[in-house]
Amino acid sequence: MTNKRKSSGRDSESDHDSVDSSKRNLLKGASIVSVAALGTTAEKIIAQESADGTGGNTMISREALEVLTAEEAENLEAICSCLIPSDENGPGAFEARAAHYIDKSLASHNKSSRELYMVSLDAINRYAKQTRGQTFHQLINDHQISILSAVQNGEVPGCSPSGSEFFNLVRNHTIDGTFCDPYYGGNQNFVGWDMLDYPGVRLSASETDVARGANLEPNHQSAYDHDTYTKMASNIAMSKQGRRGDA
Numbered sequence: 001m002t003n004k005r006k007s008s009g010r011d012s013e014s015d016h017d018s019v020d021s022s023k024r025n026l027l028k029g030a031s032i033v034s035v036a037a038l039g040t041t042a043e044k045i046i047a048q049e050s051a052d053g054t055g056g057n058t059m060i061s062r063e064a065l066e067v068l069t070a071e072e073a074e075n076l077e078a079i080c081s082c083l084i085p086s087d088e089n090g091p092g093a094f095e096a097r098a099a100h101y102i103d104k105s106l107a108s109h110n111k112s113s114r115e116l117y118m119v120s121l122d123a124i125n126r127y128a129k130q131t132r133g134q135t136f137h138q139l140i141n142d143h144q145i146s147i148l149s150a151v152q153n154g155e156v157p158g159c160s161p162s163g164s165e166f167f168n169l170v171r172n173h174t175i176d177g178t179f180c181d182p183y184y185g186g187n188q189n190f191v192g193w194d195m196l197d198y199p200g201v202r203l204s205a206s207e208t209d210v211a212r213g214a215n216l217e218p219n220h221q222s223a224y225d226h227d228t229y230t231k232m233a234s235n236i237a238m239s240k241q242g243r244r245g246d247a
Helices: 010-027 032-052 070-083 098-105 111-132 141-152 163-179 188-195 207-215 227-246
Strands: none
Touching (some): 070 111, 070 141, 098 163, 111 141, 111 163, 141 163, 163 188
């Protein structure tokens, strides 16, 4: 996969670096308003497609879901796309399949958050219908961002444990799904790692690799593509199952 942010022109590199810096600042806790500013062009496209009824962000609804209902998944995917939007400079949470990661995680390591998602997604969707007359994922992007701002500010009733806490939860999970190891269901085609210029998992590095540092070409490999790591993970899982059987 070609990194969309790389260019031979110095001015272009400077512009892309500015965008990359803004997206990295998002990961440090930016509000929904500043997040929205990162994807202005994409938002206009999404808004037009939504108004025409031709929006394309329905990938997760065509997949087998582990925990979420179809409507929950569509609304969550729209939320993720608002939090880390795609634009002309590169992909975002939608392309990384962050919502797919979240659905998968709610059946495993994030299962304690399942009820929070069920209650809060219903509250957000109900608020969207009451204030905008449509389900959340059907709204144009500007209206979606307005509602998420209200969630973040605690102005949407019914979110659990509170609007601001659920906003922080889903934002953190969206970040996880965008930048995790693809083995866990997100970061499809390594788009998140490319966004951060992360060269990928390496079990060893030559002197040449170390010298190249951030200029090292990405290998687009999951940790689980390495036999050593896969066997180690399998042994740990078998050990845990053995301890459960002895209990």
